Structure formats: structure tokens, C-alpha cells
Amino acid sequence: MRVAILAHEKFPAGAKTALGVLRYADYEAAAVLDRESAGRRVNDFVPDVQDAPIVKGMADLEADAVDTLLIGISPIGGEFDESWRDDVRTALESGCDVVSGLHYFLAEDEEFARLAAENDCELRDVRKPPEDLSVAEGVAGEVDAEVVLTVGTDCSVGKMTTTMELARAAEEAGHDAAVIPTGQTGIMIEGWGNPIDRVVSDFTAGAVEEMIVEKGDDHDYLFVEGQGCIVHPAYSAVTCGILHGSMPDKLVLCHNAGQEAIHGYESFALPDRRTYVDLYESLSAPVSGGEIVAGALNTSDLETDADARAAVEEYATEIDAPATDVIRFGAEDVLEAIVE
């Protein structure tokens, strides 16, 4: 699959989905669309991901250059930005599918629906949950696979990245591992998955369980993409549903080095790291007994590797488990705590 990734005015720092796809997906990236950085290349900004030219818009690409346009950014609220309409229109008119993780569903947009029908292309809204979800039966713990869930001290602390890096490292070490995607970026990368933050709240655990049951007997390890944070004033429900629905055997605690308050809710201080370990473990204990076996620290704000290494060591001591920065130092350092 050859994709173009829309990231207007946001690449790379504000384009988490675009970066995730460039880093982890098996797609061939033909271009990133960012009208502010057109003429440069992905690797000019981010060296360690798949490279691609950055262009102004779909009109700058050859008609058959791509099969699919991915919307690689998500504004707060998940609305569609009307300045992207030309690109989506051009994509559909040249026969490309369009994949979006916005709250605004492209398939419900009259013009896009018509163009997709006329040109025989698919509009895939990955944040639209399937209709057949239900309450959990409490059976995720019965699958053969060892289930490893990433949990965090806040949103946006690297749970998706850690999940992907651990799964890759496990596979490279010869294990049979799969990712259970629970959010838009994970779903775009893997090409399947339930958008847990959009399901009916009663079905939160059930929507995760369904995926665990589907994949759990085909692999030795399932790496579940966590969401939110268990003490987040807005998003803890999703976190709790994933913790109990996936019934993890092992947890990996993700944290941004130096972060002291919930992002966007600054009056809520982060508890200390040990408190997070106790909270996640005591909440998991009656359901699946998951334990924090490793930590993933995002040290991208620290300039030197020496500072990052020191921060990782301090973090490992705080949570009493091996830790790493999966991007800076690799996931291998913690892998043996997870796969046996």
C-alpha cells in the first residue's frame, strides 16, 4: 500500500499519527502533505523514520502515485479542517481510499460519500466503532498468550510507541508477538482494531476483550496499546476499562521525564511514580493480577544521553523495575523482564 499522509502545518511535532505511521507501519510513504514545509523531506526533521518528500497537497502528486490518503493529524475535538477538503477531494477523484481517525466521520460527509461512490473508493473512519460490541464476559485471561499492557502517568507519554517497540523487539528476539491497537494511530498502523475511546462506556472492557480473544490463541505475546491514565480527570474511564478488559499479566509504566502535572489539567499534580505502581497493581490484582515489570521513560526533552541515562536509572529505582527509553536506548534493555 502506497500512502500519502496529510499533516498540514503540524509536521512533525503536532502530527503524532503521521509520525507513528512513518515509524511503524508497513506502508510505503509516497509523500507527507504539509503546505508549510513543502519542498523538504521527512528525514530533514526526523532522521530515524521512513523518509518521504513533503509536498503542498495531493495535486502535486502523480495521479497513480498513491493508493490511500491517511489523515495524519487530529486537532483538539477531532474536527475536520475545511482547508483539507481539496486534498480529500483530489484523492477520491483519482481513486484513492481515504483513512481518517477524526471524530468527524468522512463517510458521513455528503460530498466525500458521493465522490467515494463515483470513484469506487473506500472512506474508512477508524474512530467509528463496530456495531456489534458488547459487555465484557471476563474471559480475556483465558487466552494462551501472555498479555502485556502499557499504562501511563498521563496521556501522550509514549504508550503507543512503547507498545510498538516492545512488539518489534520481541519478534526480533524470535517470539511470536502481536499488537492489540486501541487508538487511532495504532489502528492506522496495524490496519485493524477497536477505537476504545469512542465505544459506549459500558462496552469499554468488552471492546478490548473481543480483540484479546480474537488474537490470544494465535500468538505467544500480545502487546496491548494502553490509553490515558488511571488518575486523569477526564480519561481514566478508558484506562480502567482497558486494564480490566485486557486482563494483562504484565504492565509497562510509561512516563515523560520531568513531567509534574497532568497535561492540559495543570492543577492536578502527578502522584509520585511509586504511587502509580501501587495504583495500577492494586487495581489489577482482583481481576488479572498484572504487575509492573518494566518502565518506559520518554527522555526526548533531555539533551544529552548521559542525562537521559541518569533519568532512566532514577526512574527504574522509583518503580523498582528495569527501565529504558525505547526510542533513545531501544526496547531490548527491558525485554527480558517481559518475555521469558
Add this chain to the structure above:
Amino acid sequence: MRVAILAHEKFPAGAKTALGVLRYADYEAAAVLDRESAGRRVNDFVPDVQDAPIVKGMADLEADAVDTLLIGISPIGGEFDESWRDDVRTALESGCDVVSGLHYFLAEDEEFARLAAENDCELRDVRKPPEDLSVAEGVAGEVDAEVVLTVGTDCSVGKMTTTMELARAAEEAGHDAAVIPTGQTGIMIEGWGNPIDRVVSDFTAGAVEEMIVEKGDDHDYLFVEGQGCIVHPAYSAVTCGILHGSMPDKLVLCHNAGQEAIHGYESFALPDRRTYVDLYESLSAPVSGGEIVAGALNTSDLETDADARAAVEEYATEIDAPATDVIRFGAEDVLEAIVE
């Protein structure tokens, strides 16, 4: 409003909503529908609630005997039982509104929608959330009112009942108290509220917060109807969202005397009571610092008052807070731990 309450084969023990309405709502109950107990009366089974005859179905009632049919039971999964179709049909044909808390929305049932339109009646699905919900802003803690949330060791342990009894007792003691309804029964009783278990999971906390903010400066005490249980394999997401979205100052822990496993999920043993206290308090601590200040024990399975009294005393010791059975012994025993 004169209501008939459908509770086929489930009255009274399996008809939580029916009982709640009979006990707390201001409606006149013209009949309970239960084909298994037809011919008897509500007070034959439950002496301390509004009495009404029990009949086989809507066809046994005079055409103008009721204004509204309430669906007073909810099977696991919230499906509509096809054996109830005749009653709903008869109700609509005789001009009655139908109010339902099922996951299955009656307004989307083709036959019911047609009959409602033809007979100018309303199909009100109280579990259908409003369209304008959003993520929590983390502001419920800023309201003037003291917020009291009921939490539980499982579903169906008396959270709704305890909420209603505490609010009534507070009002009788001269305080200005209001109930924040979060589930189908509470919403049916109060006539307003957000069905938290049906909102988009990302909006769980936000849907509670919205109600707290709406009522919080008009009353001295808000009694929030809790849902589920924080270690429930299926429903903990909703519990967690309410705990953080309502930002309670005080928590009341509800439990069924003698219960040892999660109902319907029997392989999951209930943790001991002290563990629940620690879990709810430690999870609340970083967000609103709510503390368990009282306990509500449902002793309806214990025959003698002496046994019930002993069980309540043991429970109070376990949770290290005053406790009562709000139905058997009244809420007054614990009121002074809650209102000051």
C-alpha cells in the same frame, strides 16, 4: 403521572428499576406487570413501598388506567425481550407513553416507532445520552456543594437506594440536598440525568461533571448515584469515570452482606472490604481526595434484625467507618458522618 411497571418473571428480586420507582418516584403506580405473580400485590412481596396490584399484562388494565408504561427490568446486556412486545404494543395503542432504560432503543424499533407516531405517544429511551456531551474539564471540584458519591463492592449492592435514602434523610434533617442520577433507575425516578453507562467512553467523566456543574452551586449537598464497581471485569470503566468526573469529597461504600464473588462473574472473588476502602481512596486521592466516611450494607438476605445488626457492626469495623442498612435501619445512623 399514573404508571404501569413491566417486571415480567422478575418481581421483586430481579426488578431493581421497578422497585426503585415504587420506593422513590412521585408517580402513582397503577399496576406492576408480572405474568408469574399476577393476582397478588406489590405489598405481598415488599411491604415498605407503594402498593399496587400485579397483573398479567397491559391487556388486563382499563384503557385509561395509566398514562405511561415503564420498563422496570433490565436483562444482562439490556436487550428487549420479545415476550414483552404485546405489552408495549397494547400500551402504545391505548395512547400510553413508554419509558425504557434498555440498551435496545424502543424509538428505533420500527413497529413501536410507527405505533407511537400513529397514537401520538412518546417513546423515551432514558439510556440514550444527549448529543452534546464532551470530555471533562476537571472542574467538578469547584462547585459550592459537598459531593457525596456511593461506590460499591459490585453492581447491584444498593448504590442507587443508598443515594436516595441519604438525600431524603439529609433533606429531612433540614439540609438542601439533590440527587445526581447516573443510571436508568435514578433517571426514571428523578426525571432527568445522563445515562453514564451509555455515553462515549471518552466522555464518561465529562457527562457526570456536566451534571455536577449544573446543580452544584444550588445545593449544599449533592448525592451522586454511583455505578458498577472499581474491580468489576466488565463495568469498572464507568465506575472510574464517575469517581473522577464527580470529584467527590466523601464516599459511601455499599455492599451486600455475605456476598463473596462478582455477580455473574463468579470466578472473580470480591477483595476484602478494607481493600475496597484503600482502592477507592487511593484512586480518588490525586483527583479529589474523596474518603470513605460511611458504609451501607444490604442485609435483606439476613432473617433477623439481630443478625443484621451484627453484620452491620462487623462491616463498620472492617471499613473503619459508621455503617447501617439504609432500608432496614434507616440512613440516620450514618448521616452525621456525611452532613455536618
